[in-house]
Amino acid sequence: MGADIAAQVAAVRAEMLTRPGGLVRHVERVLREALDLAATWDLDPGRTELATWGHDLFRAFAPEEQLRLARETGVPVYPEDERSPVLLHGPIAAAVLHERFAVTDEEALAAVRDHTLGDRRMPLLAKVILIADKVEEHKRRRAYAMRAVRRLAHRDLDLALLCWADWKWVDERTHGWESHPLHWAARTEWVREHHAELAMPGRISDAEFDASAVGVRFQSFQSGF
Numbered sequence: 769m770g771a772d773i774a775a776q777v778a779a780v781r782a783e784m785l786t787r788p789g790g791l792v793r794h795v796e797r798v799l800r801e802a803l804d805l806a807a808t809w810d811l812d813p814g815r816t817e818l819a820t821w822g823h824d825l826f827r828a829f830a831p832e833e834q835l836r837l838a839r840e841t842g843v844p845v846y847p848e849d850e851r852s853p854v855l856l857h858g859p860i861a862a863a864v865l866h867e868r869f870a871v872t873d874e875e876a877l878a879a880v881r882d883h884t885l886g887d888r889r890m891p892l893l894a895k896v897i898l899i900a901d902k903v904e905e906h907k908r909r910r911a912y913a914m915r916a917v918r919r920l921a922h923r924d925l926d927l928a929l930l931c932w933a934d935w936k937w938v939d940e941r942t943h944g945w946e947s948h949p950l951h952w953a954a955r956t957e958w959v960r961e962h963h964a965e966l967a968m969p970g971r972i973s974d975a976e977f978d979a980s981a982v983g984v985r986f987q988s989f990q991s992g993f
């Protein structure tokens with residue numbers, strides 16, 4: 769771990785340790801998952817630790833305090849955030865990490881900012897932190913589907929994100945909760961990417977296709993089929 773990152777991790781961890789014990793234990797469980805995933809996906813453990821210690825710094829703050837901090841740090845506030853200010857704790861933490869803790873690692877900041885709702889385009893580190901946050905031991909005991917998401921995340925991180933988003937969709941509809949537009953935009957993009965033929969060979973023109981098909985028929989004819 770570089771000296772800069774080590775000093776930032778120590779400072780952010782010290783701040784997190786001033787928060788309620790239950791929340792600190794959650795972050796410790798997330799850290800175990802995040803480091804496991806970081807090893808699978810060849811991510812720097814120091815940057816992973818920095819984003820993990822920082823992600824819930826403002827999770828336990830009162831709703832009115834979260835709204836105040838969001839306005840103070842210039843975080844955009846959607847009507848959905850007004851109704852549920854806890855959704856702002858990631859973006860607030862990212863802003864404070866940048867301003868007060870001098871964190872300049874854009875991917876670590878994105879990981880902190882987007883760990884609740886996700887984003888259309890996420891660096892690997894952000895995907896790891898989001899999934900680790902959702903599959904830590906207590907959460908996968910509460911929601912069985914998170915066990916499958918956890919296993920999947922070590923094989924296909926994007927598919928794990930999409931499965932989590934599907935589970936979240938069902939959960940929100942079941943409880944009559946609204947979906948945040950930022951999450952919905954991210955989810956829509958993940959679905960589109962999943963169905964895009966990214967792994968398929970490039971498309972060819974109809975004429976090229978017909979020519980190749982004639983070749984195949986001719987060879988088949990010659991070989992007696």
Ligand SMILES: [Fe+2]
Binds near residue numbers: 823824858883
């Ligand atoms: Fe959080």
Ligand SMILES: [Fe+2]
Binds near residue numbers: 794823824901
């Ligand atoms: Fe968390």
